[in-house]
Amino acid sequence: MSESRFDDQLEAMVRARDDGLIGGVGLSNVSLHQLRRALASTEVVCVQNSYSVGARSSAPVLAECARHGIPFVPWAPLGSRGTLDARPIRRVAARHGATAAQVALAWLLAQGPNVLLIPGTASRAHLAENLAAGQLTLTGPDLAELDTVPTGS
């Protein structure tokens, strides 16, 4: 997206917020440059980018959010097809008696207190499993092993 188009969209959101039409300005699928550009002119209440143990290209955006205390909401938190089959995830899951999905979600929660999860599911069993991921605490060695998961974008 061009800078002027981004600026136009941001300006429209700022106007909508100032007019009381929305509660705050949230950004999605932004680069670090775009986030910084937005922060230079307004408050940002949350950022939603794709991010998971197998797709870490938004790590600099997450770090910038953490620096500013901005909630970061990763979409596709379970990664793309095949992510949950990655051997390091399977090994860590086996050590904890957890599922691969729980490990993927616990990894995200371990990235910082500003990470909020919205895993999508149409299954009650998966909902219960995903909620229980909040009880799973990964160790330093677990996190180091998960750093060997092949990453895409």
Ligand SMILES: NC(=O)c1ccc[n+]([C@@H]2O[C@H](COP(=O)([O-])OP(=O)(O)OC[C@H]3O[C@@H](n4cnc5c(N)ncnc54)[C@H](OP(=O)(O)O)[C@@H]3O)[C@@H](O)[C@H]2O)c1
């Ligand atoms: N800002 C954006 O550009 C953007 C883009 C995409 C999505 N989103 C948002 O992100 C949120 C999450 O959606 P998402 O598309 O990213 O999906 P997701 O949460 O990454 O994954 C959903 C898929 O994972 C499966 N799943 C969920 N829990 C599971 C578990 N414990 N074990 C195995 N499979 C499991 C679901 O199948 P079951 O139904 O069978 O559980 C579903 O097929 C939504 O609110 C969506 O609107 C935002």
